[in-house]
Amino acid sequence: MPTIPDDRELDRLAMRVGDHLHLLHRRLATAESCTGGWIAKILTDIPGSSSWFERGFITYSNEAKQDMLGVDAALLARHGAVSEACVTAMAEGALDNSRADYTVAVSGIAGPGGATVDKPLGLVWLAWAGGGETIADQHVFSGDREAVRRQAVQEALAGLLARLPAR
Numbered sequence: 001m002p003t004i005p006d007d008r009e010l011d012r013l014a015m016r017v018g019d020h021l022h023l024l025h026r027r028l029a030t031a032e033s034c035t036g037g038w039i040a041k042i043l044t045d046i047p048g049s050s051s052w053f054e055r056g057f058i059t060y061s062n063e064a065k066q067d068m069l070g071v072d073a074a075l076l077a078r079h080g081a082v083s084e085a086c087v088t089a090m091a092e093g094a095l096d097n098s099r100a101d102y103t104v105a106v107s108g109i110a111g112p113g114g115a116t117v118d119k120p121l122g123l124v125w126l127a128w129a130g131g132g133e134t135i136a137d138q139h140v141f142s143g144d145r146e147a148v149r150r151q152a153v154q155e156a157l158a159g160l161l162a163r164l165p166a167r
Contacts, residue, residue, distance in 0.1 A: 004147045005154040013157040014042045021052035021102075023167045026130075028160070029100035030056040031069055031090040033081060033107040034124065038153050054100040059090065069093030082107050082119050084127075084136045091127035091134055102130030102164065104156045108141075110148040124152045128163045135163065 005013075021028055030040045040056030043049055057068050062081055065071040071089040079085040090105035108124030115121040120140060127136040137159065141151040 002142050004150050010042055010153055017157050017160050018046045018049055020164050026101040027052055027054040029054045029094045029098040029103045031094035031105035032058050033060055034110045035106050035149055035152050039156050054098050057094055082109055082123055084125055087125040087127040088134050088136050091129035095129045104128050104160055106152055106156055108152060110145045122148050126156055126159060128159055
């Protein structure tokens with residue numbers, strides 16, 4: 001059974017991300033699907049986050065991904081919303097459609113429905129863009145909808161910390 005992060009652990013990670021961005025004088029944008037804005041919410045809970053949090057895109061539908069982030073309809077038709085191609089396009093689209101220096105994007109199947117043979121329940125793709133590169137990573141988290149989403153938020157924040165340049 002996975003260790004599901006509690007609110008305190010997520011808050012600590014968010015504070016570390018915010019402190020790091022603040023010291024770097026860099027700004028962040030989020031592009032979220034299955035997490036429904038949770039990453040943006042936990043980051044903007046931090047007093048003073050307006051100095052480093054630029055904006056959040058909640059793009060739950062494919063149409064929102066296209067309209068707000070410029071994700072190509074053909075890409076969605078070919079690969080689906082829960083794919084490396086889509087989440088990479090989301091992260092790069094958030095960078096292109098904001099004034100942020102870095103972005104994190106997430107799309108996945110939190111359940112209880114939506115899973116297929118090729119895309120199981122708990123499948124989450126994350127991507128981070130900025131500093132001239134985009135990196136995507138796939139996870140299959142276990143647990144119920146809440147557990148999958150909490151783990152996705154944790155991985156998004158931890159991935160940001162790992163990918164931000166040294167202070």
